[in-house]
Amino acid sequence: MKKILIISLLFLLSPLCRADTLYLTSLDWPPYSGKKLTEQGASIAVAKAAFASMGHELVVEFYPWSRAVKLASDDSKYAGYFPEYHYESDEFVFSEPMGQGPLGLVQRKDKPVSWSKVSDLTQYRLGVVQDYINTEELDALIASGDISAQAVVSDDKNVQKVAAGRIDAAVIDANVLNYLLTNEPSLKGLADKVEMNSTLLVNKELHIAFENTHEGKKWRDIFNEGLKKIDVQAIMAKHL
Structure with missing residues (x-):
C-alpha cells in the first residue's frame, strides 16, 4: 500500500500531469485570434481546448504582431506565440498543425x-x-x-x-x-x-511556435497530444 501511495504521488507531481497555466502571445487577426472575438477566435479556441484536454489552462495576451513574436522569444513569462506558419527557425519549435x-x-x-x-x-x-x-x-x-x-x-x-x-x-x-x-x-x-x-x-497550416528550450518542447509535446483528443475541424468551422 505504501509503495502504491508513493507511485501515485510521483505520478500526480510529474510535469506532464500537474495542472499548470501556460502563457502565449498572439495578435488581433480575426477570425483566427482576437481579444474581442467569441472564445478569442478560431485558433485560440482550438489551443485552449487542446490544453484543457491535457488538464492545463491557456492564457493568451495580445500585442501587435512584431511585439508578440519578440516577447515570445525574450520574455520568460511566455512559452511561445501563435497562430504562425511554419518556417525554418533556431529560436522556435513548431506544434503539429492546428488548422489551415x-x-x-x-x-x-x-x-x-x-x-x-x-x-x-x-x-x-x-x-x-x-x-x-x-x-x-x-x-x-x-x-x-x-x-x-x-x-x-x-x-x-x-x-x-x-x-x-x-x-x-x-x-x-x-x-x-x-x-x-x-x-x-x-x-x-x-x-x-x-x-x-x-x-x-x-x-497554409497554422501552428503554435514554442520557444526552442526544454520548457518549450515540453509544452509543444503536451499540446500535440491534446490535439489528438479534440475535433480541430469542428472547432475551426464554428468560428469560420
Whole structure:
C-alpha cells in the first residue's frame, strides 16, 4: 500500500500531469485570434481546448504582431506565440498543425490579377504585412527586389490600398478578408470593389511556435497530444 501511495504521488507531481497555466502571445487577426472575438477566435479556441484536454489552462495576451513574436522569444513569462506558419527557425519549435488558412491575393474586381506561377507576379505592385511569413518563393522574390512589395502594419490597410488602386493586389488569408469586409467599419462598402483572386498561393497550416528550450518542447509535446483528443475541424468551422 505504501509503495502504491508513493507511485501515485510521483505520478500526480510529474510535469506532464500537474495542472499548470501556460502563457502565449498572439495578435488581433480575426477570425483566427482576437481579444474581442467569441472564445478569442478560431485558433485560440482550438489551443485552449487542446490544453484543457491535457488538464492545463491557456492564457493568451495580445500585442501587435512584431511585439508578440519578440516577447515570445525574450520574455520568460511566455512559452511561445501563435497562430504562425511554419518556417525554418533556431529560436522556435513548431506544434503539429492546428488548422489551415487559404493564403492568396486580394484584388480589385475591375482589375483582376492574372497569374499561374509566383514569378508571374513580378509585373504587379503587391502589398504585404510587416513581419508576416508568406511563402518561401514569394518572400525570396520580394527580398531580391524582383517583386515590388510595400509593407503595412495590418491586413485592413492593404485592403484599403488595393481598393484605392495604390497597389495591384495584397497577400491575405481568404478567411481574414471575408471577416474584415463583413465586420471592419473602416472597410465598409469595399466588398463591392475587392475580392480574392481565384488562384491561391497555398493553403497554409497554422501552428503554435514554442520557444526552442526544454520548457518549450515540453509544452509543444503536451499540446500535440491534446490535439489528438479534440475535433480541430469542428472547432475551426464554428468560428469560420
